[in-house]
Amino acid sequence: MRRALIFMVALGAVAFAASGQQVYQQYCAACHQTNGKGLTGAFPPLVEEAPEYAAKGEKGIDFLIHVVLFGLQGQITAGGATYNGIMPPFGPQLSDEQIAAVLDYITKAWGNDERLPKDFKGFKAEDVARERKKSLTPQQVYAEWKALGSE
Numbered sequence: 561m562r563r564a565l566i567f568m569v570a571l572g573a574v575a576f577a578a579s580g581q582q583v584y585q586q587y588c589a590a591c592h593q594t595n596g597k598g599l600t601g602a603f604p605p606l607v608e609e610a611p612e613y614a615a616k617g618e619k620g621i622d623f624l625i626h627v628v629l630f631g632l633q634g635q636i637t638a639g640g641a642t643y644n645g646i647m648p649p650f651g652p653q654l655s656d657e658q659i660a661a662v663l664d665y666i667t668k669a670w671g672n673d674e675r676l677p678k679d680f681k682g683f684k685a686e687d688v689a690r691e692r693k694k695s696l697t698p699q700q701v702y703a704e705w706k707a708l709g710s711e
């Protein structure tokens with residue numbers, strides 16, 4: 561009985577981890593690529609970049625949630641290259657759970673987990689639900705990017 565329960569909990573954890581990757585493959589990989597490296601000049605890399613925002617504390621974490629919920633538009637630099645594209649908003653088609661899962665995936669995949677602060681707690685659906693209420697524009701999310709002083 562107890563063993564069966566532990567087994568089910570372990571299976572659930574695997575299913576959750578897999579779903580972040582699935583969301584990524586379905587909704588993000590076309591631009592940011594399966595290896596997270598993006599396409600120089602067109603789509604910024606998430607390798608090394610995503611945990612950098614997570615390491616900036618609450619504002620950086622909220623910025624990541626906002627990019628996926630509301631999109632991003634404006635000139636940015638990432639991994640030494642300049643981007644001036646449009647990231648479409650995914651708030652309308654993805655649930656709070658899916659957005660939390662995909663953010664967990666991009667901050668940890670491709671060796672990014674080694675760059676995360678030790679006390680990083682990951683993303684929760686409740687965090688996404690709270691931020692969703694802000695209904696920002698892609699330009700407002702860009703203002704947050706500038707305020708973070710990112711590279």
Ligand code: HEC
Pocket residue numbers: 583584587588589590591592602603604605606609610624627628632633634635636637638643644645646647648650662663666705
């Ligand atoms: C249609 C192409 C496209 C898709 C699909 C897409 N993105 Fe983006 N993403 C972009 C572009 C372009 C930018 C940079 C926008 C700019 O220049 O202001 C960006 C920026 C980002 C950033 C900020 C990077 C930085 O260094 O500041 C993150 C994080 C991100 N995307 C995550 C995701 C996730 C997660 C998904 C899937 C849910 C996704 N993107 C889907 C095109 C895309």
